[in-house]
Amino acid sequence: MPHASNMGKSPNDPRYPNGWHMDDRMPHHDSFQNLWKTKWKDPCSKGIYPFMFGSIEDFQPIAEHIIAKGLKEPYDWDEYASCFFGTAEQLGQTAAVAQQEGDTDKARDYYLRASAVYRIARFPAPRSPLQKQAWQKGKEMFYAGAALMEHPIHEVLIPHTHAVNDAVATSGEEHKGSFIPVNLLVPPTATPSSPCPLVLIMTGLDGYRTELAVWQRGWLDKGVATLVVEIPGTGDSPALAGDPESGDRQWSSVLDWVARKEKRIDSRKIVVWGFSTGGYYALRAAHTHHDRLLGSVSLGGGCHGMFDGAWLDKVNNLEYPFDLADTLAYKFGYGTSSDGVEKFKKEGQKKFSLLLDGTLMREECCRCLLVNGEWDRIFPVEDLTLALKWGRPKEARIVTEKWHMGEPESFVVILRWIHELLGLDGDWMHQLKLLPAKAK
Template identity: 35%
Template structure:
């Protein structure tokens, strides 16, 4: 790329990098001198606070104070979430896995107390290969009064570090519109059963999930829309082509599609707005053994543009991101928009990765026009 839209920021190392201490001072405050997000000492620093909040939530639930139990339970889950930051893969163990298991336990206990409960479901991975897991974990939320008719479904594809248990506020907004929500983790993250090294694994994943959705009486099989968040945006862009006939539309928010895996971009991405080394997380997520392998092989293997998938017919596709995104360049959304007929592109000025908070209301407006 001769000149990135990010401009001089492309070569800038943002001031919170270098150590957790500088990150905390610039964004979070001081954090006990811990210097590596990937270390267990980082995770350990949060656990006592998370457990204390969980205990307080349980006490509130026992005395019948559901409102306080929900508030404290979700706070506990949030602290556990940041403790296992920035990335957890299906095969990862250790303290971060422990934190994630505790987060799931507390999140589901808390979600069951809500007026519109958060329900865990396990879908048969009907299109799995032999080396892949048997079940696909998803979360489901239905709007109030869901028994009267089938509802449109928003299939949320989660991100690199935000998983099933990290999207309560978003699902609140969606069910308030009368839409059902199904959340699913993407290959190489959390509990996703797919082989992250296999380029075609997401296609088998989504085929299994969509088949399950169409079997449920509470969902309208003719009004399914995929919404990919951050790293999930890659899969929302992909599914718009691979499953075009089964979707009413797709939203790729903050999506990397081609340039984000180029050696040139990856050489500078660790210095941008992500609080830790994003290349280390991406290498693990895409099934590479090292950052060096990601840099040398990632784009050729996973680029949607080089794969030829973008030459297939697509469903309606909204591409939206912040113009100043330092993780997935806005050029990725622009490149895909140039290649896809009927595509819609929104560039959010003066915003970084994903374009929030300005982007989300625009996506919901687009969904409303599509579904209602």
């Protein structure tokens, strides 16, 4: 891996002057051993993305087992996922026994630890049969543990009232009568006569509602409700993965439900926060739903270059832990075949670019904050500057010498912005202290 001191000194793709060293191959792509050593072991020990609610005690033996098997790219995803199931099942059994014995704290922690293990089994996306099973089991474990939290988090099924009809929904997913599963957490102080603001969190390519729940308690302490919802093509979103407008319909259904059914929430004070690929949808929603949002934050989101075939040809060797181009192709409705990936590279930009479809040219846009890391090699940071050139002026911050999303400094920038927008107390450090979500 190039040393950080050299980053930015010799970009080798002139189309992306900030897309440092696009011809490199980062070491974590050579073997799971390198992935664990150079990229995953440290965040696992700290309980941060993607190991929220996890424990190094659980993952170290799994990692050693995978390393002993010599797994590396391209992964057989069922073989990869199978390495996690034994540990996850044991954790779930321990949790169930603890719950039967009345040890709620232990049960909660072990359920959540099990959910973390299942999460990495289905990571980065449930593309194989066993990974899909891991996604289902992970949800069961998460909601069993979340129900035992001091402020329980429960799943809510929102009717997808803006879904297309059955004749149009050729995938068999989005249709009238389908539901949008979300996490909803409302402060106990909120009432219909004294409603609270809402932060609507749009999840990313691989982080779903079961993970980004880590943000919900911090907002609760600030008197702000949170609703965590998955973007099209991920998790349990019913929206059509290959339809550029399906996200618009999904957000309309969610916002309508909040306005009509959840009177404890002030529908005039809704702020969207999109993480990574969710940032693409947050930027789009800032335009398409400008009159329904107080503000929108795109953290690490792209808008145009993220779909460039030349960029996608490089990214499987760069910052992302696995096969980013293939995972994006799957998410955007192109399936798992190599032909589907190549088709996504050829036509994805024309189909999904917010520049080419005119979204960025629209004058109608709510207050919008764009944040990313200077060295992002998942989505080109040039997409952030591109979005600033069109339509209504936006606010932005590029975090210097940081990778995708600019963590953790980006969190301070965003929390401060939302606090000011909602008129909160400004003590955003209180929320950051609740992260990471490390298992006890």
